[in-house]
Amino acid sequence: MIPPFEGDSYDFRSYVPASNVIGGVLDNGNAGEILEILNPRYAKAMSTCAMSNASDVDAAVQAAIKAFPAWSALPIRERAQVLYRFRNLMLDHLDELCWLVTHENGKTFEESKGEVLKGVECVEFSCSLPNLAAGRELEVSSGVVCKEIHEPLGVVAGVTPFNFPNMVPLWMIPNALVAGNCFIHKPSEQTPLSALRIAALLKEAGLPDGVLNVVQGAKAAVEALCDHPGIRALAFVGSTPVARLVYGRAAQSGKRALCLGGAKNHLIMVPDAEPAMTAQNVVASFTGCAGQRCMAASVLVAVGEVDHIVDEIVSQAAALKVGENVGAIVNSQSQKRIEAYIAQAEEMGATVRLDGRQSDRKDGYWVGPTVLDHMTPSIPGCVEEIFGPVLSIVRVESLEEALDLENQSPFGNASSVYTSSGYVAEKVMARVSAGMCGVNIGVPVPREPFSFGGWNHSKFGHGDVTGWDGFRFFSRPRKITMKWELHEDATWMS
Numbered sequence: 106m107i108p109p110f111e112g113d114s115y116d117f118r119s120y121v122p123a124s125n126v127i128g129g130v131l132d133n134g135n136a137g138e139i140l141e142i143l144n145p146r147y148a149k150a151m152s153t154c155a156m157s158n159a160s161d162v163d164a165a166v167q168a169a170i171k172a173f174p175a176w177s178a179l180p181i182r183e184r185a186q187v188l189y190r191f192r193n194l195m196l197d198h199l200d201e202l203c204w205l206v207t208h209e210n211g212k213t214f215e216e217s218k219g220e221v222l223k224g225v226e227c228v229e230f231s232c233s234l235p236n237l238a239a240g241r242e243l244e245v246s247s248g249v250v251c252k253e254i255h256e257p258l259g260v261v262a263g264v265t266p267f268n269f270p271n272m273v274p275l276w277m278i279p280n281a282l283v284a285g286n287c288f289i290h291k292p293s294e295q296t297p298l299s300a301l302r303i304a305a306l307l308k309e310a311g312l313p314d315g316v317l318n319v320v321q322g323a324k325a326a327v328e329a330l331c332d333h334p335g336i337r338a339l340a341f342v343g344s345t346p347v348a349r350l351v352y353g354r355a356a357q358s359g360k361r362a363l364c365l366g367g368a369k370n371h372l373i374m375v376p377d378a379e380p381a382m383t384a385q386n387v388v389a390s391f392t393g394c395a396g397q398r399c400m401a402a403s404v405l406v407a408v409g410e411v412d413h414i415v416d417e418i419v420s421q422a423a424a425l426k427v428g429e430n431v432g433a434i435v436n437s438q439s440q441k442r443i444e445a446y447i448a449q450a451e452e453m454g455a456t457v458r459l460d461g462r463q464s465d466r467k468d469g470y471w472v473g474p475t476v477l478d479h480m481t482p483s484i485p486g487c488v489e490e491i492f493g494p495v496l497s498i499v500r501v502e503s504l505e506e507a508l509d510l511e512n513q514s515p516f517g518n519a520s521s522v523y524t525s526s527g528y529v530a531e532k533v534m535a536r537v538s539a540g541m542c543g544v545n546i547g548v549p550v551p552r553e554p555f556s557f558g559g560w561n562h563s564k565f566g567h568g569d570v571t572g573w574d575g576f577r578f579f580s581r582p583r584k585i586t587m588k589w590e591l592h593e594d595a596t597w598m599s
């Protein structure tokens with residue numbers, strides 16, 4: 106029903122419209138409004154996206170409610186078999202899925218490969234759930250047994266951002282499905298196409314119609330998901346202002362909600378850091394996906410005399426070529442926002458060591474690696490999320506000063522330290538205010554089976570989104586206490 110994407114290079118290629126998928130059937134939505142989907146490399150429309158309204162969301166919920174009894178009645182091992190087959194189909198279609206991400210998002214093919222393979226890892230974790238999700242049982246007093254089993258919630262939903270159109274949906278969908286739920290996915294209206302291929306390959310893997318539904322669109326669709334009484338839980342990944350709104354609105358209607366937000370990740374670099382590894386890692390972290398990822402390094406806190414490493418960072422970043430090893434920016438609004446932060450920092454006294462503004466480029470949306478030295482917290486780009494390939498360097502004299510600076514950030518997604526000292530590493534790991542921390546790691550993503558999620562304004566809600574926490578979010582424990590005969594030593598609790 107949804108054909109494979111035929112692009113196999115960076116050459117422009119158009120694709121089918123991003124429709125809704127409701128009960129296994131393509132649907133153009135009731136709102137009638139259509140948005141153009143641009144390939145950011147060319148700034149040219151490759152498809153269109155249906156902008157759904159509350160009645161589309163309701164249709165998806167009704168399809169999911171219809172599919173739920175049969176799907177949830179299957180033993181967990183049988184549900185996981187669909188995900189095993191889906192995992193194999195993803196690998197069979199690996200290049201196709203990666204090119205689709207590259208075309209709709211703008212990242213390089215190699216970056217898309219990293220994304221899709223991380224998505225595969227999430228699917229593999231969900232395949233292991235039949236072995237992990239066995240319930241507990243204990244004789245709690247004479248003749249009395251307590252047991253706990255995990256049950257699905259019913260219909261659940263996930264709202265995802267533009268920057269990882271394949272991987273972030275797979276943070277949610279596999280665990281939710283193996284747990285026995287039916288799912289409604291609302292992808293980003295800027296990158297809605299990978300969601301169609303996920304739905305198509307899951308169908309090919311044997312997922313019954315209605316178990317996964319896709320509703321395209323933006324604010325109106327998300328608000329309808331928050332408000333719909335038929336949806337039991339909502340997971341969200343996106344920017345902090347929207348995460349906060351969605352968390353409040355979903356909770357207001359009695360839903361379980363977990364909303365991951367934006368980031369401003371601090372990397373602390375001390376003089377005993379290993380120069381080659383540090384420079385390579387920092388550059389990869391702030392330029393990867395053109396800085397459009399929530400785990401990107403954005404503030405480098407340079408402690409003491411580290412000029413030799415800063416110089417190496419600037420020279421390695423300067424060698425990267427926009428369009429070859431640095432991907433595109435998602436749209437013109439984002440490009441302008443990033444450029445405005447750079448201009449403002451320059452005006453407010455920062456030293457622009459490397460300037461990625463591409464004033465001479467006519468096609469596509471691009472910003473090259475940019476290094477702003479001598480940034481201070483009074484400059485907005487030093488504290489707000491820029492979401493582009495921009496590294497802000499703040500100079501401090503001591504580790505204490507570095508930790509204070511990191512602790513003042515309202516965000517708390519990730520933080521790393523570059524050092525050869527175990528003492529410094531342990532001190533930083535104990536003191537930074539972030540959920541995902543790294544020692545000599547530029548992108549400290551906790552890989553499966555560990556769960557992904559930040560702290561502070563980078564996450565609203567309890568628990569994390571992937572791994573075991575993801576399963577817990579999309580399931581509920583039922584506690585059963587049983588006895589079968591009268592025992593003389595029974596207590597009042599029996």
Ligand code: NAD
Nearest residue numbers: 265266267292293323324327343344347365366367368399
């Ligand atoms: P966004 O917040 O603009 O959009 C995210 C989703 O929310 C999209 O599906 C969008 O359609 C919807 N949306 C947008 N405005 C809305 C509104 N007013 N009401 C309801 N729904 C709305 O985010 P984005 O630009 O797509 O993605 C980039 C952001 O996501 C960055 O801030 C980045 O740090 C963050 N992000 C965070 C994580 C994480 O794990 N913490 C991961 C990836 C991206």
